[in-house]
Amino acid sequence: MKFNRHQPMPEAGFDITSMIDVVLLLTIFFMMSSQFSKVVQRSLDLPKEVGDAADKPIDAEVAVVVDLEKDGRLSVGGRVYELDRLAAVVAADHQKVAATGQVLDVVIRADRATATTHLSRLVSALSAEGVTEWRLATSGERASSGGER
Amino acid sequence: MNFRRREVRAIESIPRLSLVAFIDIVLFLLLYLMLAGTLAPPESRLAVGLERPSPATGKAPPLSPIKLRVDRSGERLSYHIGQREVEGREAVVVALTQVPKDGGVIVTGGEGTIVADIAASMQAAKDAGFTRVSYAPGK
Numbered sequence A: 001m002k003f004n005r006h007q008p009m010p011e012a013g014f015d016i017t018s019m020i021d022v023v024l025l026l027t028i029f030f031m032m033s034s035q036f037s038k039v040v041q042r043s044l045d046l047p048k049e050v051g052d053a054a055d056k057p058i059d060a061e062v063a064v065v066v067d068l069e070k071d072g073r074l075s076v077g078g079r080v081y082e083l084d085r086l087a088a089v090v091a092a093d094h095q096k097v098a099a100t101g102q103v104l105d106v107v108i109r110a111d112r113a114t115a116t117t118h119l120s121r122l123v124s125a126l127s128a129e130g131v132t133e134w135r136l137a138t139s140g141e142r143a144s145s146g147g148e149r
Numbered sequence B: 001m002n003f004r005r006r007e008v009r010a011i012e013s014i015p016r017l018s019l020v021a022f023i024d025i026v027l028f029l030l031l032y033l034m035l036a037g038t039l040a041p042p043e044s045r046l047a048v049g050l051e052r053p054s055p056a057t058g059k060a061p062p063l064s065p066i067k068l069r070v071d072r073s074g075e076r077l078s079y080h081i082g083q084r085e086v087e088g089r090e091a092v093v094v095a096l097t098q099v100p101k102d103g104g105v106i107v108t109g110g111e112g113t114i115v116a117d118i119a120a121s122m123q124a125a126k127d128a129g130f131t132r133v134s135y136a137p138g139k
Helices: A017-040 A083-098 A116-128 B003-012 B019-039 B089-097 B115-127
Strands: A063-068 A074-076 A079-081 A105-110 A133-138 B044-050 B066-073 B076-081 B084-086 B105-109 B133-135
Touching (some): A063 A083, A116 B115, B066 B089, B066 B115, B084 B089, B089 B115, B115 B133
Parallel strands (some): A105 A133, B105 B133
Antiparallel strands (some): A063 A074, A133 B044
8 A cells, every 4th residue: 555654744723813803903993092092182291180070081073172382382183273263163163063952072281381371361262252161181190289380 | 647746736836825924013013002002191171161250130149259369479389269368289178178169169370370270279179079160361
């Protein structure tokens, strides 16, 4: 009899199909969520306060996040606006959201070293457009005793 | 004729895609995105209203709000609750805990104050149990 001695033995291995599925799913998830956080958040040194106990997360559908930098520069979604233009944009969003029976959630992310005059100018301009409720973003951590320096 | 040998050769000649490099890249991307996602810190928020002049009506005015003013002199912060000066943030929380809260509190910032001072005052009011915190922009 003639045996085929050179026939290779089948390799013992494991099925990596499901692993690739899971890894790709996780990759897509992190890519998407990183993109969102980039849009909403700009690198700012926020006031070191715990914030409201009853704080609710930002619903991107009915929220506008205004970034206020140390020098008073204003931006929404990374785009810089003049104060008047920004107030008009927020007012337009305010009306659009009000038409659906909801209230526009205005979140101000201000650098903690920003002069109060810049914040006052912003909220006064928003108030003139009918936006009188807003939320001030904080870092979520407790400041040192006696307030911030 | 040897058909078998030719068949084996045909199977061997099919190009096969190596998954090793692909898995390396995908795992690298996964690690990078996981770390980048963790670097974005969670934030919190303080709900604030804007002080508005109350409309002139025939009804009796509601309980008047507490006025909390913060001033900065260099590195030193001083707080005023109404006319009373309060030293330190903890003392502000204690003082605000003892007053009626129905009228809410209005926070104002003096000359030279920064956003951190306003946030600290608002946080003190929240810590004292106030749910209605308003901000009055300086003139």
